[in-house]
Amino acid sequence: MTKFSVVLPVRNGWPYVRECVESILAQRYPHFDLVVLDNQSTDNTVPWLKSLRDSRIRLYGSSSPLSIVDSWRRVVGIERQEYMTLIGHDDLLDPGFLETIQRTIERYPDAKLYQTGSRLIDTSGNTIRSCRPTPERETPAQYLQGRFTYKRDITGTGVVMRSVDYDRVGGIPAFERLFFADDALWLSLMQGGYKAFDPNELFSIRMHPKKESTTKPSSWPALLLGLNQFAEFLKAYAAGDSQASVAVANEGTSFMLRYHQNLYILALVEASQSGQRIEPATTSRISESLRNCAPAAADLLRNSFSLRAVEALNAGPLRRTVPLLWGAYHRYWMRAQ
Structure with missing residues (x-):
């Protein structure tokens, strides 16, 4: 039984x-x-x-x-x-x-x-x-x-x-x-x-706003740390599994790049919510994390049209629109994926 x-x-x-x-x-x-x-x-x-x-x-x-x-x-x-x-x-x-x-x-x-x-x-x-x-x-x-x-x-x-x-x-x-x-x-x-x-x-x-795992703009630092912990785990795991190693080699870099780009957008949204331009130290922190997790993609953080668009909005007088656009996109993404 x-x-x-x-x-x-x-x-x-x-x-x-x-x-x-x-x-x-x-x-x-x-x-x-x-x-x-x-x-x-x-x-x-x-x-x-x-x-x-x-x-x-x-x-x-x-x-x-x-x-x-x-x-x-x-x-x-x-x-x-x-x-x-x-x-x-x-x-x-x-x-x-x-x-x-x-x-x-x-x-x-x-x-x-x-x-x-x-x-x-x-x-x-x-x-x-x-x-x-x-x-x-x-x-x-x-x-x-x-x-x-x-x-x-x-x-x-x-x-x-x-x-x-x-x-x-x-x-x-x-x-x-x-x-x-x-x-x-x-x-x-x-x-x-x-x-x-x-x-x-x-x-x-x-899925609801108070759910612990719900992605919020303010959660980007915790997500960044968790992502680095996962990257270290993957290095050890792939060393003991040849097929998993192939998957990491083939797709791991693009995954880490896309995730870091998403976290950068979250950081831009968080800054825009406060009416502020993103701090250079925040950009550097995310860039260094990408370098650690996916060295091959270290210089590609801004290689995304949507990221550059949000970055431009955050740098100008329309930064207050960023949280509104992100909220609409997030609702659409949840239903469309």
């Missing part, structure tokens, strides 16, 4: 956490428990969880407020079933999620990871779009190829793994605010094997 633990780290998740927990408890597959790692919530999260009096729920608190990194790192060492999955407090499981994962495990018993199709939803639970599909059997090299060419929706939740493997790799890496830590975790767990994928959409990822 396959048993699962659904692990939910949360801090002040109300009201989304209610819908999340209800979706977990509504699973048709009966052999699971819900492990809630509360991070000193001050809203209705904990009182409501306790009011459920459901034996499937195990609630752990924290003695002091934790960063998102430290909160999620608590997963290692907590008692879990043979298989586990992480879920954000604002995400949802369809009733057949665990049931389908259990069948996928029976079909691919040697897989390292298991995943179903998913969708992006808005604050009200309406579907924004379906997430991009992945191969039925995805290797680390295929994951990197899809990631580098923006043909995957990367999520830190909704992926099922063996608890012993999660502990073996040390849990989710302590990257800055967990940016790119999910990439490193999945690659570490897949090493030498593959991920099995069922195309049925049975997981919802909620």
Whole structure:
């Protein structure tokens, strides 16, 4: 009998956490428990969880407020079933999620990871779009190829793994605010094997302004640091996987260049929000990061029409229009990708 633990780290998740927990408890597959790692919530999260009096729920608190990194790192060492999955407090499981994962495990018993199709939803639970599909059997090299060419929706939740493997790799890496830590975790767990994928959409990822992983102009420094941590991880990972090394060699430079260009645009938007011209030190910081992550693209940061256009707006009297244009573009991008 396959048993699962659904692990939910949360801090002040109300009201989304209610819908999340209800979706977990509504699973048709009966052999699971819900492990809630509360991070000193001050809203209705904990009182409501306790009011459920459901034996499937195990609630752990924290003695002091934790960063998102430290909160999620608590997963290692907590008692879990043979298989586990992480879920954000604002995400949802369809009733057949665990049931389908259990069948996928029976079909691919040697897989390292298991995943179903998913969708992006808005604050009200309406579907924004379906997430991009992945191969039925995805290797680390295929994951990197899809990631580098923006043909995957990367999520830190909704992926099922063996608890012993999660502990073996040390849990989710302590990257800055967990940016790119999910990439490193999945690659570490897949090493030498593959991920099995069922195309049925049975997981919802909620997108809203307060979501920790939502890209905001002010998040560019944290993203930059996380990206550099991911680049260092990739160097070590590629050295031990020849196929992954090919993917990094073929697509890694263009990925790093495009990501740095996007972060530069975020920095331009942040400066424009304050009515300021971007600081030369900020430009230099992003340029040096690109040089570190992708030496071959070191001089290509401004090799983008859209970036130069935003840069020109930021330098002139129309800089106040930059945040408005970025907001409109970001809404379009979320639906069109």
